[in-house]
């Protein structure tokens with residue numbers, strides 16, 4: 001399946017108030033087909049409110065939202081048919097078996113009866129729960145419930161997939177499998193929007209990141225651009241065979257610099273910055289000239305983390 005024409009999600013000027021609280025203040029978002037877009041922002045930024053509006057479960061006060069080209073207000077049924085939704089908390093229906101649970105959703109989405117058993121088995125294989133078919137949902141572990149939630153979201157082969165914190169509760173292997181699954185869905189042309197606080201993980205899954213804060217979009221980047229920005233100032237981690245000498249030399253070298261964060265001691269080294277790549281290379285040369293046995297110099301944190309921190313810094 002190739003990527004369809006147009007955008008998977010197009011939200012323009014979306015506002016939503018809860019009483020006097022403005023949860024969304026004119027938020028814009030586009031999610032193309034064939035890519036994984038990460039939705040990132042501090043607690044209370046409005047991510048879940050936005051996802052609920054996209055999923056047609058909450059109304060916007062103003063603005064327009066299109067899912068697979070369908071306006072959610074004018075054509076909510078078509079929008080729902082096109083989208084799969086995995087909320088951050090698992091719903092009710094605990095008394096059902098895994099099979100009954102998925103059959104219920106397959107039925108709700110109008111999947112032909114004779115197609116259901118094959119589809120349910122394929123989905124359970126996809127999320128590695130094939131041996132749980134007859135088990136009651138309440139007997140699944142938290143991570144298994146998360147995986148069942150992914151299967152549920154995919155029951156009707158949606159073209160747009162929304163996931164709110166999908167990796168919470170997953171063990172390391174399940175996280176890798178979820179990552180691979182989302183990548184392969186995107187490769188099949190699905191528009192995937194995933195909200196998460198685990199930035200390192202998003203960096204491996206996502207093609208794009210949309211940063212939101214205070215109910216607005218405050219940044220939008222292709223992940224490849226973030227990783228390639230050598231001009232960005234970031235903190236750097238230094239390691240040395242002699243951490244004491246490193247600390248002394250750093251204090252000497254950096255005393256004349258302005259705009260730096262305090263140097264932080266780490267086991268076997270220190271963290272200093274923010275520096276550009278060029279500045280870091282100059283500092284390394286100066287430390288070596290001073291006789292410091294440096295064994296490592298690397299950016300602290302990821303490119304996404306740096307962009308995120310810069311955004312929240314602006315907020316203060």
Ligand SMILES: Nc1ncnc2c1ncn2[C@@H]1O[C@H](COP(=O)(O)OP(=O)(O)OP(=O)(O)O)[C@@H](O)[C@H]1O
Nearest residue numbers: 018021022023041042043044045046047048049050
């Ligand atoms: N049903 C509601 N009634 C009142 N206020 C709400 C409601 N839902 C959300 N809010 C408020 O709207 C704002 C945005 O909340 P939202 O849950 O969308 O943030 P979030 O970005 O998902 O946060 P987190 O990262 O903590 O999950 C918050 O200030 C929250 O308290």
